[in-house]
Amino acid sequence: MSVKSSSNGFAVLRNRNLSLYLSSRVLGTLAVQMQSVAVGWQVYQMTHSLFALGLIGLAQFAPFLVLILWAGHIADTHNRRNIIVWCFGAQLATSALLLAFTWSGSTIVWPVFAILVIFGSARAFMMPASQAVLKNLVPHESFSQAVALSSSSFHVAVIAGPVLGGLLYAFGPTTVYLVAAILLTLSVITMAMTTSAPQVMNTAPVSWSTLLEGLRFVWSRPIVLGAISLDLFAVLFGGATALLPAYAHDILHTDASGLGWLRTAPGAGAAICSIALAFFPIRRRVGAWMFGGVAVFGLATLTLGWTANFSIALIALCLLGAGDMVSVYIRHLLVQYETPDAIRGRVSAVNSVFIGASNELGEFESGITAGWLGLVRAIFLGGAATLVVTGLWAVLFPVLSKMDRFPHHDAEEKARAQA
Structure with missing residues (x-):
């Protein structure tokens, strides 16, 4: 599995639009991660229910599933920068x-789920636009570095957000939500400062045919279909992170601060991995790297279910994030390289459905499974299922598992040599 060093991993940050976009994304993600820790801990304290933790994921995924195809069409027919600004504004409202809600002192939990439905709706429109806009912000020869740095900046926030949220929760959830609102306000302002990125606008009238164009495209590309469906089913069954509030409270016997460290560990592993990818991007044996990353994710989940030691749990979660980062990096490059700009929003919408299903629906599945089988058994089952999916997909999609180079690799190398 060879990689090729790149000495200009941070050179793309000289691009003003990219720097502003990444700054806005860090601020927004930091706020959302803080808020996520507070919501999970608050709901579990109110209900002491594993099923309620699963409903947190379902409340965010249900509107996402309904709106995502329309959101992909909007991303291809409207300015993607403006869409992102409005979505950050909607997250600020949540x-x-x-x-x-917290100030009201209510002990009824359903309003929290209703608010998360609004958040899920904003996220449905955010994901296709934010995934599709990156290809418009940097030159073609710098795209792989931009992807790695985008992932790095995202995971910086994923690292800091849960820890900060857990620490601030000592002053109450109101403090967390107030700080999150301030950060999201800054995120809206920063994103609005970017200039509109050039994009190929789709002018076809909205119809079922145009809405489903992204799905047809993915279905016609076995490499893309295999990559995003592998992530869907692997993370769907291995979504142990949704159970971390209960795992921290019942197995590790720690508090909200400890939960914050647990939530930040996957992001730490992913950030370290993404920084390495910025300087040593994967060039060869792409398929082996991707399936290896998913296998590490599954093995780390098994380790999490086995241990009751806080330090070992942190290490397992760190490895889980690193393994996931490798597969995310490769999948994102495959989707963006293979997709024409005119339909990139709709293809990104399909990709977002798979990501949302694996994350939020995976959280719901984990909550249901834990309610039936118990917390530890559910985590074990998720890790085992991830490994089974990895082996099965290697057989079902040999074109992906045996892939050596990325599509258009030669064109990128030529562009980089001329730069």
Whole structure:
């Protein structure tokens, strides 16, 4: 599995639009991660229910599933920068609503799920636009570095957000939601400062045919279909992170601060991995790297279910994030390289459905499974299922598992040599 060093991993940050975009994304993700820790801990304290933890994921995924194809069409027919600004604004509104709910002193949990439906709706429109816009912000020869740095900046926030959220929760959830609202306000302002990135606008009228164009495209590309469906089913069954509030409370016997460290560990592993990828991007044996990353994810989940030691749990979660980062990096490059700009929003929407299903629906599945089988058994089952899916997909999609180089690799190398 060879990689090729790149000495200009951070050179693309000289691009003003990219720097502003990444800054906005870090601020927004930091706020969302803080808020996620507070919501999970608050709901579990109110209900002491594993099923309720699963409903947190379902509340975010249900509107996502309904709206995502329309969101992909919007990303291809409207300015993607403006869409992202409005979505950050909607997320700001959810922080304000959670703040108001907590201030009210209500002990009824359903308003939290209703607020998360709004958050899930904003996320549905955010993901296709934010995935599709990156290809428009940097030159073709710098795209792989931009992807790695985008992932790095995202995971910086994923690292800091849960820890900060857990520490601030000592002052109450109102403090977390207030700080999240401030950060999201800054995120809106920063994103609005970017200039509109050039994009190929789709002018076809909206119809079922245009809405389903992205799905047809993915279905016609076995490499893309295999990559995003592998992530869907592997993470769907291995979504142990949704159970971390209960795992921290019942197995490790720690508090909200400890939960914050547990939530940040996957992001730490992913960030370290993504920084390495910025300087040593994967060039050869792409398929082996991708399946290896998913296998590490499954093995780390098994380790998490086996241990009751806080330090070992942190290490397992760190490895889980690193393995996931490798597969995410490769999948994102495959989708973007293979997709024409005119339909990139709709293809990104399909990719977002798979990501959302694996994350939020995976959280719901984990909550249901834990309610039936118990917390530890559910985590074990998730890790084992991930490994089974990895082996099965290697057989079902040999074109992906045996892939050596990325598509258009030669064109990128030529462009980089001329730069």
